[in-house]
Amino acid sequence: MRTHRLALLAAGFLLAALPAKPQSGGELRFVLRSEPKTFDPMLVDEEASETIRYLTGGVLIRVNRKTQALEPELAVSWKVSEGGKKISFRAREGLLFSDGTPFTAEDVAFTMQKLMNPDLHSPTGDSFRSSQGPVRVTTANPRDVTIEFPAPVAGLERLFDQVAVVSSHSPKKEAAVLGPFVVAEYKSGSYVLLKRNPLYWKKDARGRRLPYLDSIRLDIQQNRDLELLRFKRNEIQLINSLDASYFENLAKEAPSAVRDIGPSLDSEQIWFNQVPSAPIPDYKKNWFRSTSFRLAISEAINRDDLCRVVFGSHARPAVGPVSPANLFWFDKSLQPHPYDPQAALRRLQQEGFRLDGHVLNDPGGHAVEFSVVTNAGNKYREQMAAMIQQDLEQIGIRLNIVTLDFPSLIERISRTFDYELCLLGLVNVDLDPSAQMSVWLSSSSNHQWNPEQKSPATSWEAEIDRLMQAQASTNDQNQRKRYFDQVQKIVWEQQPFIYLVNKNALVVISPALANTSPVVLRPQTFWNVETLYFSNQGRGASQ
Amino acid sequence: MKFLRQTAAVFLVAIFIATLFAGILAPAPYARQFRESPNALPSRIHLLGTDELGRDLFSRLLYGSRVSLLLAPAASLLATIIAALVGGVAGYVGGWIERIALAGTDLSMSLPWLFLLLTVRAVLPLNLPPAASLLITFGLLGFFGWAASARVICAGARGLRNSDFVLQAKACGCSSQRVLLQQVLPNLRPVLYAQFLISIPVFILTEANLGILGLGVSEPLPSWGGLLRGLENWSAVQANPARLAPLVLLFVVVSCFQLVMPQEDFAS
Numbered sequence: 001m002r003t004h005r006l007a008l009l010a011a012g013f014l015l016a017a018l019p020a021k022p023q024s025g026g027e028l029r030f031v032l033r034s035e036p037k038t039f040d041p042m043l044v045d046e047e048a049s050e051t052i053r054y055l056t057g058g059v060l061i062r063v064n065r066k067t068q069a070l071e072p073e074l075a076v077s078w079k080v081s082e083g084g085k086k087i088s089f090r091a092r093e094g095l096l097f098s099d100g101t102p103f104t105a106e107d108v109a110f111t112m113q114k115l116m117n118p119d120l121h122s123p124t125g126d127s128f129r130s131s132q133g134p135v136r137v138t139t140a141n142p143r144d145v146t147i148e149f150p151a152p153v154a155g156l157e158r159l160f161d162q163v164a165v166v167s168s169h170s171p172k173k174e175a176a177v178l179g180p181f182v183v184a185e186y187k188s189g190s191y192v193l194l195k196r197n198p199l200y201w202k203k204d205a206r207g208r209r210l211p212y213l214d215s216i217r218l219d220i221q222q223n224r225d226l227e228l229l230r231f232k233r234n235e236i237q238l239i240n241s242l243d244a245s246y247f248e249n250l251a252k253e254a255p256s257a258v259r260d261i262g263p264s265l266d267s268e269q270i271w272f273n274q275v276p277s278a279p280i281p282d283y284k285k286n287w288f289r290s291t292s293f294r295l296a297i298s299e300a301i302n303r304d305d306l307c308r309v310v311f312g313s314h315a316r317p318a319v320g321p322v323s324p325a326n327l328f329w330f331d332k333s334l335q336p337h338p339y340d341p342q343a344a345l346r347r348l349q350q351e352g353f354r355l356d357g358h359v360l361n362d363p364g365g366h367a368v369e370f371s372v373v374t375n376a377g378n379k380y381r382e383q384m385a386a387m388i389q390q391d392l393e394q395i396g397i398r399l400n401i402v403t404l405d406f407p408s409l410i411e412r413i414s415r416t417f418d419y420e421l422c423l424l425g426l427v428n429v430d431l432d433p434s435a436q437m438s439v440w441l442s443s444s445s446n447h448q449w450n451p452e453q454k455s456p457a458t459s460w461e462a463e464i465d466r467l468m469q470a471q472a473s474t475n476d477q478n479q480r481k482r483y484f485d486q487v488q489k490i491v492w493e494q495q496p497f498i499y500l501v502n503k504n505a506l507v508v509i510s511p512a513l514a515n516t517s518p519v520v521l522r523p524q525t526f527w528n529v530e531t532l533y534f535s536n537q538g539r540g541a542s543q
Numbered sequence: 544m545k546f547l548r549q550t551a552a553v554f555l556v557a558i559f560i561a562t563l564f565a566g567i568l569a570p571a572p573y574a575r576q577f578r579e580s581p582n583a584l585p586s587r588i589h590l591l592g593t594d595e596l597g598r599d600l601f602s603r604l605l606y607g608s609r610v611s612l613l614l615a616p617a618a619s620l621l622a623t624i625i626a627a628l629v630g631g632v633a634g635y636v637g638g639w640i641e642r643i644a645l646a647g648t649d650l651s652m653s654l655p656w657l658f659l660l661l662t663v664r665a666v667l668p669l670n671l672p673p674a675a676s677l678l679i680t681f682g683l684l685g686f687f688g689w690a691a692s693a694r695v696i697c698a699g700a701r702g703l704r705n706s707d708f709v710l711q712a713k714a715c716g717c718s719s720q721r722v723l724l725q726q727v728l729p730n731l732r733p734v735l736y737a738q739f740l741i742s743i744p745v746f747i748l749t750e751a752n753l754g755i756l757g758l759g760v761s762e763p764l765p766s767w768g769g770l771l772r773g774l775e776n777w778s779a780v781q782a783n784p785a786r787l788a789p790l791v792l793l794f795v796v797v798s799c800f801q802l803v804m805p806q807e808d809f810a811s
Contacts, residue, residue: 249778309581309596371669379775386596386762390576400670401762408665419669 022204022515024212026534030238030526031221031230036192039183040174041164042115042122047522048220054523055194055216057164058178060089060108061157065519065527068327068431070157074103074165074178084152084475091143096199097167097176105145109137110168112147124162127435128153130472154472154480155432180211180530192218202530212533231257237510238525243380244314247506256511263316264505264520265323265428268384269497270297270372270421274450274457278417283366288420292351294495298337299344301391306501310383314506318499320488321439325502325520326431329481331488336499345395360396369398370420373412376403381423384500388423413448422448425503429522433471433484440468440487449496460494551802558796562609569602574763584783591785594773598763604788607765611747612796614681615767619742621685623735626692627728633693634700635727636719645697651690660687660753673764680753680760684746692738699734703727744797747771767793 036048041057044050060075072078075089095103115125116135128135133150140146153159170176175183180202181194194216202210219236221227228246230236232253242250242258251258272288273280287293303317317336322329345355352363360368372388374381382403389399399421404412412419428435438446442453442461456462464487471483491497505520514535518525526532561568570590577583577597585592591600633644660683667679703709703726712722751768753759760766770789773779780786 245776245778252778305578309576309578369670373669382762383596387576387578389763390574400672402669402671403761404665405661408661411665 021206022208022212022531022533023535024208024533025214026212027215027217028213028238028513028526028529028532029217029219029236030240031227031236032192032218033222033224033227035189035220039186041166042111042120042124042174044162045123051218051523052183052192052194053162053164054179055181055526055529056177056179056183056197058095058103059161059163060091060165061160063158063161063431063521065521065523066517068521070161074108078157080156080475082148082152083473084154084156085150086146086148087156088144088146091145092201093143095178095201097170097178098182098197098199099167099170099172099176100199101167101170101176103165103167103178104142105139106142107165107168108145109139111163111165112137114166115163127159127162128156130154152473152475154434154475156475158432181216184215189220191220194218200530204531210530212531213529216529231508231510234510234512237513239508240523240525242506242508244311244503244506245379247314247508248312250508254508257508259507259509259518260314261505261507261518261520261524263323263325263502265325265431265502266425267318267321267323267428267502268381268423268425268500269318270388270423270500271449271497272297272421273413273417273419274496275417276450276457278419280418280420281366283362283364284370284420287362287368287370290351291494292347294498295337296344296347296395297392297397298495298498299339299347300341300395300397301388301498301500302339303336303500304339305391306384306387309387310380311501311503314504315501316504318502320492320499321426321436321497322433322484322488323428323502325505326428328477329431329433329484331485333485334488334492337492337495341391341394348395355396358393358396359398367398368396369400371400371402372421372423373402373404373409373419374423375406375409381425385423414445414451431521433468433480433487437468437472440464458494460490461496464490548802551799555796555799555803558608558792559612562605562612565602565605565609569599569605571599571602573598573603573606573765575599582779582782585785591788592783595776595779600770600786600788603765603770604792607767607770607789608792610677610760610764611750611767614677615743615746615750616739618681618685618688618746619739621682622688622742622746623692623739625686625689626696626738627731627735629689630693630696630698631700631723631728631731634697634702635704635723637701637704641697641701645694648690648693648697651687652694656687671761673761676761677764677766680750681746684749688742688746688749692742695738696731696734699731700727703730740797740800743800744793747793 032048032051034046034048036052037046038044038049039052041053044053058074060073061078062071062073064071074092074095076092077090079088080086089108091103091105091108097103112135114120115122116128128149130149130153131151135150136148138146165178166174167176177197180197180200182197183192184195185193196211196214200210204210224243224246227236227239228250231239247258272294274288278285307313307315307317316324319334319336322331324330348360353368354361362368372385374385385401389401392399413422438444441447442456442465445451447453450457456465467483467487471480474480505524507518507525509516509518509525512534514533515528515531516525517528519527521527570588575598577593577599579597580593581595581597583589583593583597589599589601591604594600594603629644629648633641663683671679709722709726712726747767750759750766751771759768767789773786774790
């Protein structure tokens with residue numbers, strides 16, 4: 001009898017230790033902050049359309065948003081050869097599109113041919129275009145397909161995370177999908193309704209077909225205040241990215257719903273105008289071109305205070321172009337420039353600057369005064385500018401803050417170059433440094449501090465050009481990492497961009513939703529949408 | 544009523560004196576950031592608490608009141624003078640001059656001034672000190688904000704054009720200029736006062752809105768408009784209701800302006 005009791009107790013513990021059986025059904029709701037511009041997965045160019053592509057599209061390879069490693073999806077295996085020029089896939093067998101059309105290697109070939117058609121102007125296709133020339137796609141049999149590019153493509157296999165395979169035979173064209181959901185209804189300006197794809201190929205560990213959710217309703221809602229209000233009313237269950245002040249506000253009311261996941265990939269930075277033809281005085285150009293001057297400014301800014309005061313400690317001092325959230329590419333040997341106004345002053349004095357009373361003068365006797373431009377209406381940037389203003393005042397520098405409407409700001413920083421210092425943010429969606437080529441190459445129009453150079457203006461910019469091209473021309477990830485570490489070090493030493501903070505990824509998830517695991521990569525809250533489900537308690541609350 | 548008027552007058556004088564002596568009365572410089580205590584609640588050190596950057600709200604209110612109480616009325620005066628000239632002459636002279644003036648007024652009111660202001664800001668030099676940006680902001684408000692008042696003043700002047708005393712003055716051989724300056728304008732005084740008073744809070748609020756668009760008074764100089772922007776953060780207001788002080792002060796000051804105006808001026 002005693003043995004039986006013990007056995008029952010052990011069985012009870014075992015059952016308790018097993019994960020709860022996921023519940024099928026229910027409708028997940030969250031907000032799209034803009035109207036999706038397209039449902040064609042090849043033409044996606046903004047976040048709302050990307051959300052729909054992610055939820056509906058089937059891809060050959062998926063970047064696991066948690067581990068940041070590549071995982072096979074529609075392809076069971078792949079092989080990159082010829083230094084990144086060629087990639088071969090073996091397709092998964094027996095899969096069906098949502099309309100019942102079978103999936104074969106022909107569909108992959110059709111997708112790639114369509115994607116690389118220059119007449120389509122596909123933003124996704126553009127990321128594969130490393131040089132001029134045709135892309136050759138060959139299918140040896142219904143499972144094997146080989147794609148050959150005219151030149152090596154850096155981080156080639158990772159780019160397939162964005163390529164949703166479309167059917168070559170389905171009469172529904174791109175509406176036939178291989179992802180977990182299909183678009184069922186769309187009301188312009190109001191909502192997009194996605195229904196469960198009954199033919200989705202993935203199953204859970206118990207053999208049940210995924211996804212667990214019946215549908216997802218994406219309400220189109222631009223206003224953040226209303227989004228927050230709707231969450232409080234339990235009308236939506238997820239908020240993907242949240243401002244620090246909204247986060248703090250909600251944390252008081254629903255502490256179990258808010259999650260700070262740590263530094264995101266996004267950064268805030270300042271840069272000085274180094275364009276030779278800029279309509280600013282020559283003596284100021286000399287300051288801005290001086291590495292010591294830029295380093296001194298960097299040292300005079302209290303990044304810890306920016307994180308604590310402006311972002312309520314929901315940010316980290318930034319080191320460089322790569323956030324610590326980027327697990328592979330971040331150079332761990334680098335640290336943010338320490339806040340040390342005295343060291344900054346000494347550095348400037350070594351360059352001939354002198355502090356007369358409370359005013360810093362350059363060797364030519366000019367008082368050091370310049371303006372910072374940023375976009376009007378962005379509370380965080382305006383506050384950061386005000387704090388930098390006070391930090392620089394401590395070393396005798398007068399900073400004037402100018403907030404401009406966005407078109408005027410862009411006009412100044414990219415066409416007239418009539419500005420001195422600019423404060424803006426960089427939103428990173430790609431982990432691979434090749435996505436930043438247009439920022440670092442001196443010939444590029446996005447090389448903000450001095451764009452479209454005919455030849456590199458400085459030796460360190462020439463070195464960055466060389467290293468970026470070198471990392472793009474090899475497929476050896478470790479070698480690429482070594483090259484890009486050097487780029488990060490040069491940027492850290494030269495400070496063409498003075499990186500300020502990496503904002504934390506802040507999300508909100510209803511406790512009714514189970515199996516959630518938010519991450520810093522987009523889409524932060526629903527990257528594992530197939531396995532999300534409503535818990536028993538939550539089901540009642542959310543319906 | 545007399546008591547109320549006197550109280551309002553005393554209050555306004557007290558406010559003006561307080562703002563003029565802000566340098567002495569303010570417990571801290573308006574730009575100083577007490578970074579260890581952002582969003583602090585009212586205390587002996589910070590009478591109204593601090594803002595998001597830890598700046599003393601009482602000091603900022605004193606300096607901001609100085610800016611707004613001096614410059615919003617100045618801008619309102621400029622707008623009222625322009626409106627009096629355009630509307631007064633148009634209404635008194637009448638005929639095609641009135642039609643042209645009113646057409647110009649309508650055109651002025653239909654123009655998207657917001658975008659014009661943005662354009663003006665976009666072409667201004669960047670290295671303007673905060674004080675210069677302040678003068679430019681309120682100057683632009685005064686220069687662009689006359690049209691609505693001009694229409695009201697024109698209607699008032701038109702009513703006086705055929706009045707007995709104007710006809711009598713003309714019959715006595717007074718020149719048009721003399722009639723306009725000595726007969727018409729004094730009788731338009733209640734309308735001018737009203738337009739002047741109405742424009743003050745309008746300009747203060749416009750400055751606040753322009754601040755959001757980047758055309759307001761630049762940091763770190765405070766103004767009522769800039770301080771009112773702090774009310775956007777409602778959770779901070781709930782935590783520290785003293786943040787409503789700029790709004791209360793604006794309401795009280797505008798009410799006091801109404802009370803101190805001679806009531807007989809509004810009798811007509």
